[in-house]
Structures are given as C-alpha cells and as structure tokens.
Amino acid sequence: MADETGGSYVEQGKSFDRDMNYIPDRIVREPVEGSDPPQWPVEPGRYRLVAAKACPWANRAIIVRQLLGLEDVISLGLAGPTHDQRSWTFDLDEGDVDPVLGIERLQQAYFERYPDYPRGITVPAIVDVPTGQVVTNDFPWITHDLFFEWTEHHRADAPDLWPAEVRDEMEEVMQRVFTEVNNGVYRCGFAGTQEAYDEAYDRLWTAMDWLEDRLADRRYLMGSTITEADIRLFTTLARFDAVYHGHFKCNRQKLTELPHLWGYARDLFQQPGFGENTDFAQIKAHYYVVHTDVNPSGIVPQGPDESVWLTPHDRERLG
Structure with a gap:
C-alpha cells in the first residue's frame, strides 16, 4: 500500500525508502515546445491544485498558494483525510465528487493522462481542468514554481519565499x-x-x-x-x-x-x-486510520490539546 507520496508502508526486514519518482512536468511562464520534461504554460484559471490538509507534503502547497495570493488564479480541490489502496477521494464534497473536475477519485485524473499509471496516486497534484489530466505531482517543484513562475499573479505584498x-x-x-x-x-x-x-x-x-x-x-x-x-x-x-x-x-x-x-x-x-x-482532526484521521499496519485498531486519539498552539511565543524579540 502506498502512503501520501507513494512510499510503501512497513516492510518487515527493511528500512523505509521513499519512492521519489514523480510526474516531472512543470508549469512555466515561457514553455519550450518539445522540452523534456514537458512544460505547460502559466494560465490563470486553467489549473486546479488538488491537495489534502491531512498530508504534510500537500499542506505545503496549500500554504504557499495562500501566502502568494494565488487563490483566484489556481483553484483548490481538497481530498478527504482517509483513502484506500486506490486513491485519495473527494468525500468532503457534496456527492463525494470534486465540483470542478467532476471526479470521485484523484486516480481518475492520473488515468486520464496515463491509463496504466504504475505508481501511487499522490497529493499534491496539479490537474489541467480543460482536459481533466494530471499535469504534475512533483511536490518540491510545485511550490518552487508557484513562487518563481507565477510571479506576475502574486498579490502585491506577497512574501519573498526564496530570498x-x-x-x-x-x-x-x-x-x-x-x-x-x-x-x-x-x-x-x-x-x-x-x-x-x-x-x-x-x-x-x-x-x-x-x-x-x-x-x-x-x-x-x-x-x-x-x-x-x-x-x-x-x-x-x-x-x-x-x-x-x-x-x-x-x-x-x-x-x-x-x-x-x-x-x-x-x-x-x-x-x-x-x-x-x-486541521488536526484530519491529520490524526489520516495517519491513525490509513496506516493499518502501524495502528491496526484504527483508533484515533483525542489529544493533544490544540489550544496550546495559540499561546504566546515571544519570538518577536529575535527580529
């Protein structure tokens, strides 16, 4: 079974080794035709970021998108916190269907482009809305390119995330x-x-x-x-x-x-x-329910107390 980024769960007798082979396509300001990997054009309204608040790798993309002010430029679809061996699902949406892509499983966007896609169906993923095809799930490059390639669409006071x-x-x-x-x-x-x-x-x-x-x-x-x-x-x-x-x-x-x-x-x-x-509830639901080999009972703990995150930190003194 694959985790949120395609790595395998516990394998007896082995160390954990994450599969880092992702769809390498990039979305850039000036795409070069015939490039390898393929390049897609920056185009407001064309793409949908599919993510899950439960997943730390996808959570990055959600945060960066908001910090840069790209909410009206790249839409956001949120998968639920738990998934089966096949795919993340849109069970947070009415009718369990993503309202923009019209699909129940993120797997459908992968198969629309690669009918025999052999790896884990991972988030974050960027999907081309007109075709319903996945563009990329290469999570480090997704946030990198949101900053460097979508610059003209950032809000005026967007932070410099790569000084x-x-x-x-x-x-x-x-x-x-x-x-x-x-x-x-x-x-x-x-x-x-x-x-x-x-x-x-x-x-x-x-x-x-x-x-x-x-x-x-x-x-x-x-x-x-x-x-x-x-x-x-x-x-x-x-x-x-x-x-x-x-x-x-x-x-x-x-x-x-x-x-x-x-x-x-x-x-x-x-x-x-x-x-x-x-979302701590989604985070705990994901890990404690999905990782049945680590937590076979599926019991989700009630704690810890979330309110401690809002206590004073006094970090302003450092500048």
Missing part, C-alpha cells in the same frame, strides 16, 4: 530538513527492523537538535523573514506531537518540550496561512 541573498544556504537547509526530518519521521515509523528504527531515530534527533540550536538566536530558519524552508519544516512540526511522537515512535521528546522549536512552530502557526490550513 536571493540566502538562497544557496537555504537549499542546503531544506535538503537536510527533507532527508532528516520531513522524511526522517517516516523512516522511524515505517522501519521494518529494530536496527533500521534505531538508526532512523538517531538521525532524526541529531537533526532536531541541530534545528533547536539554529533557532535559538534567529526567528526563522533563514533569519527574520519566513521562507520556503520554514513552510517545509512547519508541516512536519505541526504533526509531531499529534502523530509522529507516538504513532511513528519519535518519542525522545515532544515538540512542546523543545523551547526554541516549539516557540518557532507556534510563531508560524499564528501567522496567516499556517494555522488556518492546519
């Missing part, structure tokens, strides 16, 4: 966050041996300690302003105590016990675009 002066270092930070934290929690949760788990656990907490130290004297990962790096880390931190601490056995400490990371996470949560797109 030129720190971009090289930011790429290094994001790579470490991805491999060691975003993917690191999955490496713990889906480990198939004790040895694989122990190694994954040590790697995760080495990175968490690095982040705790980094955020001791700077408000955000790259300084005093929010960047793409923060969005990528936030969606993992938002799920840490609710899911990863127990469900994925990442239990050395809770996020609330890490003073700098916890203050940083609350700071982001309380910013426009972050907390309002974080």
